[in-house]
Amino acid sequence: xxxxxxxxxxxxxxxxxxxxxxxxxxxxxxxxxxxxxxxxxxxxxxxxxxxxxxxxxxxxxxxxxxxxxxxxxxxxxxxxxxxxxxxxxxxxxxxxxxxxxxxxxxxxxxxxxxxxxxxxxxxxxxxxxxxxxxxxxxxxxxxxxxxxxxxxxxxxxxxxxxxxxxxxxxxxxxxxxxxxxxxxxxxxxxxxxxxxxxxxxxxxxxxxxxxxxxxxxxxxxxxxxxxxxxxxxxxxxxxxxxxxxxxxxxxxxxxxxxxxxxxxxxxxxxxxxxxxxxxxxxxxxxxxxxxxxxxxxxxxxxxxxxxxxxxxxxxxxxxxxxxxxxxxxxxxxxxxxxxxxxxxxxxxxxxxxxxxxxxxxxxxxxxxxxxxxxxxxxxxxxxxxxxxxxxxxxxxx
Ligand code: ADP
Numbered sequence: 465x466x467x468x469x470x471x472x473x474x475x476x477x478x479x480x481x482x483x484x485x486x487x488x489x490x491x492x493x494x495x496x497x498x499x500x501x502x503x504x505x506x507x508x509x510x511x512x513x514x515x516x517x518x519x520x521x522x523x524x525x526x527x528x529x530x531x532x533x534x535x536x537x538x539x540x541x542x543x544x545x546x547x548x549x550x551x552x553x554x555x556x557x558x559x560x561x562x563x564x565x566x567x568x569x570x571x572x573x574x575x576x577x578x579x580x581x582x583x584x585x586x587x588x589x590x591x592x593x594x595x596x597x598x599x600x601x602x603x604x605x606x607x608x609x610x611x612x613x614x615x616x617x618x619x620x621x622x623x624x625x626x627x628x629x630x631x632x633x634x635x636x637x638x639x640x641x642x643x644x645x646x647x648x649x650x651x652x653x654x655x656x657x658x659x660x661x662x663x664x665x666x667x668x669x670x671x672x673x674x675x676x677x678x679x680x681x682x683x684x685x686x687x688x689x690x691x692x693x694x695x696x697x698x699x700x701x702x703x704x705x706x707x708x709x710x711x712x713x714x715x716x717x718x719x720x721x722x723x724x725x726x727x728x729x730x731x732x733x734x735x736x737x738x739x740x741x742x743x744x745x746x747x748x749x750x751x752x753x754x755x756x757x758x759x760x761x762x763x764x765x766x767x768x769x770x771x772x773x774x775x776x777x778x779x780x781x782x783x784x785x786x787x788x789x790x791x792x793x794x795x796x797x798x799x800x801x802x803x804x805x806x807x808x809x810x811x812x813x814x815x816x817x818x819x820x821x822x823x824x825x826x827x828x829x830x831x832x833x834x835x836x837x838x839x840x841x842x843x844x845x846x847x848x849x850x851x852x853x854x855x856x857x858x859x860x861x
Contacts, residue, residue: 468534470497473504476528480521488521495689500677501652502536504529505697507689515542537659541693597705598632600732600844601712602763603725605755607747609716612768613737614642615814616804617713619830620735622821623837625669629708632663632670634698636725637715638691641675648817652676653702661702667822672702691721692728699729709844718750726758732844733763735801738792740767740784745792752796763843764799765789766836769806773828780805799843802836805829 477494478487488494488508495507508518508525522540529538595601604620606613614637621633635643644650647666653676654662663670674694704710712729715722726734734755738748752762767789772781783806793800804810807829813820821830821837 468499468502468504468532470499472532473497473499473506473529476532477525479528480524482521488525493518493521494525498690498694500674502534503539503677504535504537505539505541505690505693507541507693509689510542518542537655539693539697541689541696594730595699595704595710598707598710600708600847601710601730602840602844603712603714603729603731603734603755603760604737605714605718605722605726605734605751606716606737607718607749607751609640611716611737611739611747612804613716614646614713615810615819616735616737616766616768616833616836617711618643618646618814618819619810619821619833620837620840621669621709621711622667622819623830623834624709624711624841625667626821626825626834627837627841629841630706631668632672632704632707632710634695634702634710634712635671635673635675636691636695636698636712638674638694639715641673641678642713643671643673644675646814646817646819647671649676656703659701661697663702663704666817667819670702670704670707672698674698691715692724695725695729709841718747718754723754723757726755726760731760732847733761735763735766735840736798737766737768738789739769740782740788745788748789748792749796752798761847762796762798763840764801765793766801767803770803771805773805773807775808799839801839802832804832804836 474489474494474497478489480488482488482491482493484491493508493510495509497504497506506525508522510518519542522542525540526538529535604613604617614635617633621631625631633643635641649664649666649671651664653664653672656662661672663672664676665671712725712731714725734751736748736751736755738745738751748765755762769784770782770789772783773779774781789803790800805828809824809827810820810829813823820827821833824830825834
């Protein structure tokens with residue numbers, strides 16, 4: 465793929481004329497272009513205009529880029545600022561690229577002339593719509609990085625699997641994907657006959673991560689629309705169905721990208737991971753507020769690295785103080801899902817690609833994750849089949 469460059473892609477896109485004499489690149493409609501192993505992703509930004517207007521350009525863009533040498537597939541997303549609820553257009557020129565508060569319409573089309581509907585989700589489905597065959601989608605989030613969000617996501621997924629559920633895990637942390645390491649997976653996903661992306665599997669759980677498509681250490685600059693484009697495809701083009709729960713490991717933090725994901729993904733609820741330190745709890749509060757802004761229920765708080773279990777004597781030490789997350793949960797009326805000890809086995813099994821719930825289910829640490837999985841499932845089960853909250857419009861004034 466050495467011959468494929470962003471410049472070549474932009475040159476090809478410059479052949480597409482836009483009304484008024486410009487081409488779509490010079491008109492500023494094309495976002496950052498991401499190339500990953502011959503797969504090309506970019507977005508066309510409609511700003512405040514009707515996104516439908518860009519549909520024909522989207523198809524042309526797929527065709528010209530798909531015809532380039534070394535391109536195996538093309539993912540084009542149309543982004544636009546949301547329109548005001550009374551149907552009138554927002555004033556001013558759109559800025560969906562920079563702020564990520566964009567309404568993304570993921571086309572998930574490819575240059576495969578066979579086209580067709582992938583299993584597990586219509587290619588035309590917008591990211592906020594339900595994923596056919598997936599009962600619940602939950603987000604695992606944290607106010608900042610390094611608190612054990614990914615470790616919790618993967619062990620929660622394994623715990624749900626151990627309850628007899630069909631489970632998938634989507635690594636939405638495009639900036640620092642962890643699932644390849646946490647699950648010891650290094651394969652590039654294959655595409656099926658209808659150009660659907662075949663989910664990988666580890667310990668009986670379906671998995672998809674940008675980390676399977678972009679070589680480790682490859683610097684990729686992700687802007688809001690790019691994240692949504694990649695994520696939209698990971699949601700709608702991957703063979704998830706049938707699933708009881710799809711666990712989404714969110715990118716750490718509470719910026720616009722995270723807010724957009726929270727808003728655009730068909731979430732049943734969110735799990736917030738925090739460490740006991742006050743500082744982390746302030747961050748956790750930001751995470752809670754972010755989901756509150758878009759009306760996603762908080763399924764509960766997990767306190768990670770909560771206490772230290774001495775590997776030699778088994779004695780418990782509350783090295784960071786005790787009970788902060790529980791109090792916080794009580795204050796905001798969310799469930800407290802449980803505490804996970806700081807334990808060497810958790811780190812070692814994670815680094816070795818063998819999550820502790822799958823590799824040592826009898827251990828006290830695995831049991832702590834299992835208890836959390838049961839509470840999460842009870843919370844979801846109580847919601848019934850489809851209680852997804854309709855995402856409200858974010859209007860940029
Ligand atoms: P995040 O996703 O929040 O950035 P990770 O899940 O990648 O955090 O965890 C960060 C590091 O902490 C990893 O090395 C992981 O193995 C370790 N870790 C996470 N939770 C625990 C725990 N309860 N005990 C010991 N190590 C942990």
